[in-house]
């Protein structure tokens with residue numbers, strides 16, 4: 188009996204050492220898989236941001252060439268719409284990046300930013316043809332293009348750990364002017380679309396109908412315009428606080 192107890196006592200430290208070793212192995216495996224996931228996420232983001240920078244650069248060059256050749260904005264939207272649709276719609280992936288946590292940005296703010304622009308391309312500019320030649324389209328296209336070239340190249344260079352100071356400065360400074368400019372172009376485009384939508388009853392779903400609900404796109408557009416009032420300042424002041432965080436004055440050295 189005494190020999191049995193002695194044997195059990197001797198086996199205890201061996202079992203706990205075995206348990207500890209197993210735990211360490213599990214921790215190592217988890218760390219390795221986290222490292223692999225973070226490597227894959229970084230590789231994906233470098234690819235995504237590089238492709239998006241290139242796409243918006245193509246748009247900028249196409250717009251400049253069109254302007255130089257025609258000297259007018261008439262027909263500009265038609266000439267760049269394919270590229271614009273691909274790269275603006277591709278920005279929806281940014282919401283996925285935030286929601287899955289591979290980038291630390293707010294999914295809600297990013298969703299407002301991206302969805303309003305995707306909506307403007309597909310549901311306003313593309314669907315209401317007469318607005319395509321308005322100057323307001325040129326205004327928002329110019330603001331978006333310049334912003335996105337700087338923003339996506341900023342992310343690419345940051346991920347590559349080689350960030351030129353000028354790009355960092357531009358990322359957190361140009362928005363001060365480009366954000367209100369872009370929003371002005373967007374709101375004016377929706378405003379120009381209103382009479383056409385009203386006349387053509389575009390996307391209207393009047394009563395009576397099987398679902399017994401009605402939808403009037405004209406009023407929906409007015410609601411979208413009004414929703415800029417509470418939402419845009421939040422995006423703008425978020426960018427202001429990002430600017431302060433990144434470009435803020437360095438703390439004075441203690442004497």
Ligand SMILES: CCCCCCCCCCCCC/C=C/C(=O)SCCNC(=O)CCNC(=O)[C@H](O)C(C)(C)COP(=O)(O)OP(=O)(O)OC[C@H]1O[C@@H](n2cnc3c(N)ncnc32)[C@H](O)[C@@H]1OP(=O)(O)O
Nearest residue numbers: 290291292297300303306330334342362365366369415418
């Ligand atoms: C039916 C729909 C109707 C909706 C109606 C709603 C009304 C909406 C009203 C508002 C409309 C706005 C329309 C937009 C107009 C324009 O864009 S005009 C042109 C000017 N625009 C801008 O300047 C855009 C500025 N805005 C933004 O950049 C974003 O929208 C943002 C969400 C406000 C950005 O915030 P955030 O991501 O937090 O800032 P960052 O500092 O850039 O990033 C924070 C950290 O996240 C990392 N990160 C983000 N994205 C990436 C990425 N793609 N790849 C890698 N890393 C990324 C970034 O590096 C930061 O990381 P840290 O440095 O570690 O903090």
